[in-house]
Each structure stands twice: as C-alpha cells, then as structure tokens.
Amino acid sequence: MGLLSLLIFLPLAALLLIVLLPKTLQGTFKYIALGFTLFQFLLAGYMYSQFDGSATGINQLSGYRFVEQLSWIRLDLGGLGQLEIDYLIGADGISLPLLLLSSLVMLMAVGASWNMQRKAKGYFALLMLLNMAVMGIFSALDFFLFYIFYEVMLFPLYFLIGIWGGVNREYAAIKFFIYTLFGSVFMLLIIVGLYFSVTNPETGAHTFNMLYMMNPGNYIDGSFFAYGSSNAVWGIPARMLGFIVLFIAFAIKIPIVPLHTWLPDAHVEAPTPVSIILAGILLKIGGYGIIRVCMSIFPDASASANWWLGLIGVISILYGALNALAQKDFKRTIAYSSVSHMGFVLLGLASLTAEGVSGAMFQMISHGFLSASLFFLVGVIYDRVHDRYIYHFRGLANIMPKYTGYVAIAFFASLGLPGFSAFIGEAFVIIGTFNAESVGTGIPRWMAIAGSLGILLSAVYFLWTLQRMFFGKTRLKGSEEWFKALKDLTVREQVILFPALALALLLGTMPFLVFDKLNASVLNLVTLITEQL
C-alpha cells in the first residue's frame, strides 16, 4: 500500500475504531480523530516535502508522483466490450498542495469539534468518512473512482449539517444536498458518454481513466465526444455540452453566482467544524474539479468558453462582495466573502495564463485556511453567547483583546494585505488576467479591472465589520451576562488559530513554497489548453 492510499484510508481506520468502540468510551473519540488526522497531516507534509516540482502532472501519468494502479473491476460486457475500472491514484502539483491543505483543515476541524458532546460517536465517524472522501477526490485519476468519492462526500455532509446544525438545519442540509446532487447526476451522464468515446490505447477497451480522456488520440473516431465531431445536442456541440455540464457540476461547489445560494445557508446552519470544512475544503473541490476534469479533459471547449468563465468569475467577485456588505449576520458575511474570494479562482483559471492559473491555485490554498480561520473565529463568539448578529456587539476589543487581534489579522490577511497569502493569490490573478489580452487568450482587460474592484470591496466589508463589532465603546445586547460570557480566547483556540494565520504569513512572504511545486503542472495545463486556442 502506497503513501497516497495510506493517506486516503487512514480516516477509514479511525472510522472503524470509532464505530467499534462502545459508547461508554465516548470521551476517547476525539482523541482518536485527532491522532489520526495529525498523523495524516504529518504524512501529507512528508509527501509534500518529497514531491519534486518538476513533475508535470495533468495529462501524463509519468508526471504524477505516488501513483498506484490496481485493476479493480473487469467485466466482459459482450457486445459492449470490456468494462475497465482501475483503482488509479496519483498526485501532481495541482492536487498535492490541496491534499496538504485538506489535512490541515481537517485537523483544524477536529480541534474545533473538541467540545462536541452530542452523539459524539456518529459525529466523529461521519467526520472521518468525509475526510476519506475528500482525500480520495483529490487523488483519484480514474473518473469512476473520482465519482464514487465525490458522492461519498455528500452523504456525511448531509448528516453533519442536518443533525448537528443550527435552527434551520434541515432546510440547509436538503438545499445543499440537492444542489450538489443536481450537478453530479448530470456529471454521471457525461462520464458514461466519455467512457464510450475513449479507449485504452494498450488494451483497446473502453476506459474511465482520466488521463486517457485528456489525450485526443484516444477518442474513437465518430464517437460522441470525439474531437471535432459534429455531434450536437440542441445545437450545442457535444464537447462543449460535456464541458458545460461538468462545469456546472463543479461550479456549484465553488460556488459561482448564481448557483451559490446553498452556501450561505449551509455555512450558517452548519456547526463550526463543518463550516470550516465546507469553506476550507469543499469549495476547493470545485476549483480542483474544474482544473482536473473540465479544463484538462475538454481543453478545446475551455479555450473557447473562457470568456464566459471569466465573466462569471467577475460577477461572483463583485456580487459576493456586495452581498457580504449587506449582511447583518457575522457568519453570513464571511460566507459571502467566500463567494467573492472564490470568484478570483475562476477568473484566474479563465485567464489561461501561467500567472493567472498559479494565482488561482494559490488563492484556493490561501482561502482554504483563511476562511477556515474566519469561520472558526465566528464560532468562538457563537460558542460563548449563541449570537452572531453584528449589531449586537460593539467594542469587543476592550474585553477580548486577543480575539480582536486574531480577527484583525485574519481580516487583513483575507482582504489581501501584502505579506499574507491572499495578496499573492489575488494580485497574480489580476496580473495574469490583465496579461491575458497580451497573450491572446481572449480575456479582456476590463475583467481584471472589475476584479480588482472586488479587492476594494473586500476591504470595505471587512473593515466595516471590524469597526462595527470590535471598536468603539463596549456595548453588548446581552449586557452583564454577555460581559461574563465573552471570555478571551482559550489556549486550545489559539493553538488552532495560530498555525493557520502563521501559515498565511509564511506563504505570503515565501510563496515559492507553493509555486515551486506548482509551476511545472500549471505550465503543462496552460500549454494543454492554449494549444487549442
């Protein structure tokens, strides 16, 4: 069993252990979860350090590291040929940083669930299941395997929101579930279509292998998704249709405007650790899927549709930021800020320049732990007084100086202050997008300028929240009772927050830690697509 498999299936071992232990040992579950995720994090860190940045990844199996390939399902379908499903996993410069990020965010989430008492067994078991699914998604290179992990991820999330959530949890859980399922069901259709269009050049059998799907030579002439085929559905060329459907499936996850409305509800209703996972990992699956699936398998379609992708990105940036400005619930503000910040990811990807795509990847990673910290910070205050209405707080800096310090740092890091990671991400998305017109990828310059307005707006809503909640004379809605309840950060909370913010600073000052691993893969991706321009 390779390292990557170990990484994926470690949580499964934790899950089994938690399930098998009797309920009387409830107190140990969190330690089990913590132990396993910590080990997982260290493992991911080790793999990250071992990864050499020259691996080009994307469409060549030789460009991947930690590859494992096992025949999984072989079925003779008679006239339909041989069914070939492999257990094929591997990591390249795109997925490995995200794997490391996921393990970190999971660690944070476990830390944030430290006081979870209610049905702890089920809770931690589901958390571990989710962990496994996420790791699987980021490493699967077989589309069938990918889809399985993708669907497995949905199930624990639904219950985590639906059982441990807030007042309106059922509504939020169902909304989240249906939104995601809506995307993934159609994805299945495309997967099947691709399956029948692509053959394994070695065996001649149909295959689910994503890497084969990325090579135009493996498409059967005249098949539905063949390059240059004249197949069309409702006047849309087949390959464009496949791209659009897959894009929608992942765009819901990112999320883009107007497919984002599940996000504020899900974030607000979910318990803090689940919000952390949602923002820190789940949204990245959208971005990752667009890179790994949409853009790599349909480079021709993405080369011609990138104007629209860019437009959607810009709209998401501005619309999310404006919405964040209008919210009165602290957590909703953060949730909408996620929409805005993830818009940069889409814009960067659409630019099809090395700077833009790298910036988008960097933004994903940076947003991963920054939004996790932000949601954790919201959770801190909600834990204490069970309220997060912005107008109910004022002058918190006087009674919670450490908390205010952390919030201020997290806010400034998120609004793109240089020295923190979000700045590198956003600045290079803007620079890359601006450069796109010179390179000729079809993204106009005004998109970069409009996107940069999002940076301005993010300063507006973060500073407004800071001013409204933390500065001024202390006035609280719950008066004396709240004064007593609002204790400053505990050691546990600081232990969780400090590494995330330190990482933001580290990556902001030493971005090469990520870019060095990323560059070869990004360049390969950009070449793959720009060849089709």
Added chain:
Amino acid sequence: MSGLPYISPIYASIVVVGLPLLAFLLQAIRGKKSTSGLFALVSIALSTLISGLFVLPQVWQEAPVTATVHWFTIGDSVFTLGILLNNLSALMQFIVCIIALPVHIYSKAYMKGDPGIHRYWMYLSLFCFAMLGLTVSKNLFMMYVFWELVGIASYLLIGFWFTKEAAVAANKKAFIVNRIGDIGFLIGIAILFSLFSTLDLVDLFGNEGVFAAGLYKDTGLITLAGICFFLGAMAKSAQFPLHVWLPDAMEGPTSVSSLIHAATMVAAGVFLMASIFPLFNANVLLLMAIVGTITALSAAYFALCQYDIKKVLAFSTISQLGYMIAAVGIGVWDAAMFHLATHAFFKCLLFLCAGAVIHEMVHHKEHTKLDFDPQDLRHMGGLRQYMPKTFVLMSIASLALAGFPLTSGYLSKDAIIIAAFEWAAQHGPGYIVIPIILVIVSILTAFYIGRLIFKAFFGPIRIPQIDQQAPHIREAPQTMLVPMIFLGLGSLFFAFSLNPLSYHQAEILTGFSVRYAFEEIHSLHLVIPIVLTVGALCSWILAWKWYVKGKYPLQANSLWITRGGEQFGLDELYKKTFVNGTLALGRASQWCDKHVLDGLIVHGTAHVVKSLSRAIYWVDKHIVDGLVNTVADTTYYIGHLLRWVQNGRIQNYFGFAFTIILIGIVYLIFR
C-alpha cells in the same frame, strides 16, 4: 567619510530597514510588559545613524547600487526581491529616518501614560519598517507590498484610540480611500508586467532601461499605466478628489499625524512619481499638473475655514502635496523631491508644536473638568506668554511654510513656482494659469498659517477658566522640545543650501541634476521671490489686523466660510454617492439574492417541483389508484351483498341447501 569602516551600502540599508522590523517583532512578543518604547527608539536611532553614515554618503552622486535575490517563480516569470540605492531612494530613506527619530523621541513624552502605549510603539516600528522598505524597493511589486504595509500601519495608528468612534470611522475611511489608489497601483503593475514582463525599476526606468532606451511604443496603454500609478499616488498623497481621508486621519495621536500624515507616508506618492517618472507621457504629466494645482488651491482655501488646529495643518499638508505633484507634472521632479524634503521638516515641526499646544490644552481641560474642544483655535489665544519656546519654533516652521526668505521653504517653493512659469512660457499662453494659481496659493498659505499663529499665540486669552496666576499651561517638556528644536534647525536654509536666496545651490537639486525640458528665464528668478515675499508680508499684515487687532471684516458664519469648513460638502457628496451607493448596491444584491436567486429561482424551482409532485400524487391517488380501488370496491360490494346469506340461522342454511338441490334436480330433469 574617512575614518569610518566601509560597509556595503546594500547591507547597511538592509539593516536600516530591518531594525524597525526587529523592534516591531520584539515589541509584539513582549506586549504589555514593555511600555518604554526602548526597542523602537533604539532601532530608529541606529537606523538613522547607519542611513546617515553608511548609506547616503556612499550612494549620493555615485552610480546606483543594486542587489537582487530570487524570490519566486510563477510559470516562466521570475519575481525578485531587491534593493535599489540611488540618489532618490537613499535620500528618501534618510529623510524618513531623520524625521522619524525626533518624532520617536517626542512621542516618549507625548504618549506617556497612555494605556495602549505598547501598541503605539509596535505600530510605529511597523510603519518605519514599511516606509523604509518602500524607499529602497527595487521592483514595483515589492514597492506595492510596502506601499500597502504603510497603509495598514497608518490605519492602525489613526485608529489607535479605538474606543473613539470618530477615530475608527477615520481609519476605515483612510484605508478604503487608499485602497482605491492601491487598485490603481496594482493595475499599473499589471499593465507594465504585461507590456514588458518585468517590474524591475532599473530594467524599466534606469539609465539603460526600457524607457531610457525608448524601447517601447507610446500607446494608450502607457498613458493608462501612468494614470493608474498616478491614482495610487493621488490616494496616498491625498490629492483632490481623493484627499478626503487626510483631514479625518487627524483623529490619530498628533505625533503620528506629524510623522505619517505630514512628513513621510503622504509624500510616498510624490516619491513614487519621481521613481517612475520616465513612464509618464505628456498627457499624464499635464493631468498631474492640473490635479496638483487644483489640490493646492482647494486645500489652501479649506485650510482658511478650519478652526481645528490640526485640520488647518492637514489641509496645509494637502495643499503642499499639491505643489509637489504639480512640480512632478511640470517635469521638475527634483524640485518636488526638494520640496518634499523641506516640507517634511517644517510640517513635522508644525504638527509637533501643535501637539505640544494640544497636550497642554488637554491637560488644562482635564484639570478644570470643562467640556471644550482642546484643538479648537477659538479656545486658544495668547499662548505666547505661556509657551514661548514652542511659539518661536512654530513661527519658524510657519515662515518656512509661507516661503519666507532664509527658510528652507523659500528655496523649494521658489524652485517649483519659477519652474512652473518657465514651463508655462514654453507651452503656451493657456498654461500660465497653473503658475499663477500656484502664486495665489502661496499667498493664501501665508495667510492661513499667519491666521493660525495669530489666533493661537497672540491676542486675548480665550482659554476657558484660565487661572492667570497659576496656569496649568506650561512650556513643553525637554523631551518634546529637543526634537522640535532639531526640526526647527532643519527648517532653515542652511540645512539644504548655503546660499539663502537661490535654490540653485541646493544640494538636493544639484544632486539629481535633472535636465529640464524648458528654458530658464532669468528675470523670473528675481521677480518671483520678491512677489511671493511681498505677498506673504501683505497677507500677514492683513491677518494681524483681522485676528490680533480684532478688526474682522467678515461674518464668521458666512456661507463661504462655513461651507469651506465642510469642504463644500465634498465628504457629504461622497457619502451620498459612493458610500450610500455601494451600500444600496449591496442591499440590492442581497435583495436579489434573497428574492430573485433564492426566492424566485431556487424556491421557485422547489415550488414547481413540489406542485408537480402534488399533481402527480393527485393523479396517482385518484386515477391510477382509483382504478384499482374501483375493482376492489366492486368485489367488496358484491361480497357485502352476499353476506346476509351467512346469517347464522341454521334453518336458513337448510333452506338454501334445499333450494340449491332443488334447482339442481330441476336442472337435471330439464336439461
């Protein structure tokens, strides 16, 4: 500089930048335990020393020294960290140090006893680090990083007293307005990067750079880049119409205002313009000249209408920054830098003096427990007798600001105005408006600063409930006076030029040796200084009559004054248009989210699906199931009908049995 060991200016300058960072980190770690500000003081003192001894002398008038290290690679583009030391950057670094040092010392007394003093020192060190880093950055990306870092330091220091509502509103405003400029800066960077694939200042603007060699096409994009960078400078250097944050920023401690919002950070815009001067083509330069002139004029007028001593100085700063930008616009960026240097000294001194006055006024206020605004000029007057040294120092600074001979301001202001006339003469008759306005502004400047001095230090004592015998208003303490005296010396001519009457010998100007694009007109060099000096004197006589003799001819609440005090409602206008507009847009998008996207589309879809399923359910229940039920019901009904046969009466059973047998027999018989 013989006798001193040679230290590479690069390393020296890294130390200069690094020391405040170290102080910041140490102060951050020590937190409340360290309130003396020792780290900050020692670090800035050392920085000043090193900058003055090892950086400036070795770089001044020498070939630029640079050092570059690889930072990171994105795709194929390499981004570097680097230090660029040339006349401009070394000078700027030194100015920042030499201003920051006295302010640090002054703060020691001024901020004494403040409960948040540890934060003060921390932020101040952060600012020094960022500002010093900004001055020696070798590429624009790095410069942008420091550019924003000084912004955040300024944000933190304006909102230092975060329980004051006005302070936190002001720092938010400052940061957001600056962000507008930052966006411009970022776009500018993006343009240059997409055109030249490099952001290195030497590669772009150096002697062998892209612009010097003319290796570029002067397209609209270059103009746009120029405008974008200028936008960045406009926000940072508080140019009209983005100047609105600076008056509000006076909510911070006065020592902060003097360092950041008068001498150094706000001048960063001018510094940036000077650094990337070759980028600007004629159109952008003209725009800069116009904007600078408008700023100078409007701010001078607004300064006239203020009663808050710090606000007067704030508008004065804006006005002077307008001068500098206008100077860059007419192509004499060396004069702009010269004015920047002189202005740094005298404006910093003005603020420190004002701080000393406010310090005593607050002291008095706390003692008498009265409720009055300690910064309001209307409550001052006659302070001369209580604070003579402060008065003298402030007068020197005021003279420098007004451009009176023998002061440093005289030299730099003349340099700009004379160059402006020469420039206008070169370009045509319409351009003469700009230098004329600059002259008018200069006279206005003399008037408003005279007003300030006369109102605060002369005339009757207007301080409420002052005890003439034992006043609580005393001269500023030594710790505050020494830095002020130092700055006062820096405001005199000999700090910059040995010739008190001509700017041509000024070291800074000779150092840059910029070749002007217009011809020198000798007569102007005589006429202009005389006009300016006479104008200033006249305005002072007028001000003396009005404010000291009390022959005030105007209505204090006339519309021109009250509206001018509110900048003709500019803030209000911004609030109504941009702020409320953005908020309304935010609310609209929230409404759209709630009612259109979520309400109409998501819930609408859900509703349609639900209705559809209800309809299907109806069909299922009434049609499909109905059919089945009908069959069942019929069977049941028939069964029900036959049920009475089974009535339990044995005789009936007999009867039936017999009847059936009978029927059977009949059937057998008749078949």
Added chain:
Amino acid sequence: MITLTHFLVVSACIFCIGLYAILAKRNAIMILVGIELMINAAILNFVAFGKYDKLHYGGQIFALFAIVLAAAAVAVGLAIILNVYRHYKTINPDHITDLRD
C-alpha cells in the same frame, strides 16, 4: 290395491312435512322431529322398494340400519340440544346465530 305409488306419495308427504318442520319450527326439538320424519320418509321408501329384492330383503335390512342410525342421530341431536340449551338458555334456532360471519 295399494300400489307402490301410494307408498311413494305418503313418503313424499311425510318428507314434506319433515322439511316444513325443519324450515319453519322455532323449536330445536321440533326440528329434530322434522329430521326424524324425513328419515322415516326415506325408510318408507326403502321398505316400499324392497319388493323388488325378494331374494336378499335389502330394503328391509337398510330400513333397519336407518332406524338404528336415526335413533343414534336423535340421541346425539338431543344431547346437542341439551348442551345448546345449557349454553344459550333457549332452543329457538332463530336466536342462536353464532355461526353468522
């Protein structure tokens, strides 16, 4: 001359009377009597048709069997009626409808 027909007519009459008793009487004893009458009608027929079996006297022998069986049946029937009476305190079959569904 009394012919076979007379026997059959009498037998039919007795059968009908028995049938009537079974269907119409409100007393279980009377129904039992009706049953006896019907059996007797059948026995009468046996005896009457016995004239065609002069060799073995099958008719008479069957008649004897039937009489014995009838007696046994009456005994059982009476016992049932007795038990029914004990249970229901009546022997009117109209009131005993427990066989109803």
